[in-house]
Amino acid sequence: MMKNYPHALVELRSKLKISQEQLANILEVSFSSVNRWENGRFEPTKIIKFRVDKLLKEHGIEVEDDENK
Numbered sequence: 001m002m003k004n005y006p007h008a009l010v011e012l013r014s015k016l017k018i019s020q021e022q023l024a025n026i027l028e029v030s031f032s033s034v035n036r037w038e039n040g041r042f043e044p045t046k047i048i049k050f051r052v053d054k055l056l057k058e059h060g061i062e063v064e065d066d067e068n069k
Contacts, residue, residue: 006040008052008063015061027051 013023020034027034027048036042044052056063 003049003053003063003065005044005049005052006038008056009034009038011061011063012052012055012059015059026055 009023013020016023018026020038021031024031024034029048033042033044037044037048055061
């Protein structure tokens with residue numbers, strides 16, 4: 001199963017109370033990349049998925065895997 005990254009990113013930002021721009025800075029990507037990922041238009045690269053997973057784990061945030069993928 002694969003993680004639902006659009007949901008994971010929204011959940012991460014919600015828990016950390018940060019904007020898409022702030023998350024983009026943390027992940028060292030552009031704001032538009034975060035926006036596209038959250039809206040499901042594109043998928044993060046493996047490197048970014050690793051960074052997101054690490055942030056989720058560091059902050060004790062659990063996001064269920066997407067059963068449809």
